Amino acid sequence: MYALVEDNNITQFINQPKSIVVGDVRYPAKIFQLWSQSEKQAIGLYEVVVDATNYKDPEYYNNTNSTYTFADGQVTESWGTATAKDLDDKNATDEDGNELDPVVIIKGLKSQKKDIVKQQASGLLSPTDWYVVKATEVEDYSVPSNITTFRSDVRAKSNEMETMIDNCTTVDELKALYEYTEQSDGTTTRPLPEFPEEI
Numbered sequence: 001m002y003a004l005v006e007d008n009n010i011t012q013f014i015n016q017p018k019s020i021v022v023g024d025v026r027y028p029a030k031i032f033q034l035w036s037q038s039e040k041q042a043i044g045l046y047e048v049v050v051d052a053t054n055y056k057d058p059e060y061y062n063n064t065n066s067t068y069t070f071a072d073g074q075v076t077e078s079w080g081t082a083t084a085k086d087l088d089d090k091n092a093t094d095e096d097g098n099e100l101d102p103v104v105i106i107k108g109l110k111s112q113k114k115d116i117v118k119q120q121a122s123g124l125l126s127p128t129d130w131y132v133v134k135a136t137e138v139e140d141y142s143v144p145s146n147i148t149t150f151r152s153d154v155r156a157k158s159n160e161m162e163t164m165i166d167n168c169t170t171v172d173e174l175k176a177l178y179e180y181t182e183q184s185d186g187t188t189t190r191p192l193p194e195f196p197e198e199i
Helices: 037-042 109-137 145-166 171-177
Strands: 002-006 009-014 020-022 025-027 045-051 067-071 074-078
Touching (some): 002 020, 002 067, 009 067, 037 045, 109 145, 109 171, 145 171
Parallel strands (some): 045 074
Antiparallel strands (some): 002 009, 002 045, 020 025, 067 074
């Protein structure tokens, strides 16, 4: 992305090459590819430099809107300080800060992550539910042991993951549970356990 700077002020952003007018002159879109950086800057065209120092993962943080500045011959896009999203559930409030009646719960990150775990567990269990239903309806039928083991493992992993999520005291701790790292054998793992493979 480019910015057009006139009289030290950013007057326009150009997301893709196009014909532009600077002063009284119209320049063709080809200048974006053919001209050198110094030639473009001579007419006020600067490639935007992104400073993502303060930008954090939007799944876990609320970022400010980005701002653009021109200083020392450079146009920079940057963000203010990001704030962590709420870990725990809270009651919604009105514009005066009073809790709504009836109470409306806004789910925090922990609840959101646990809901995903529950949905994943349900998705893994549902294809084998018919075994359990059949076992309750057909007297001489038993659920195969591999199915019973699989279903038990899914529930155990679900409970283990939810406990680990609940034990987090900061957003960074929660985020770290989902971060994969490469092991010495070339595999990648994360602190949060994985569900058993479907059967």
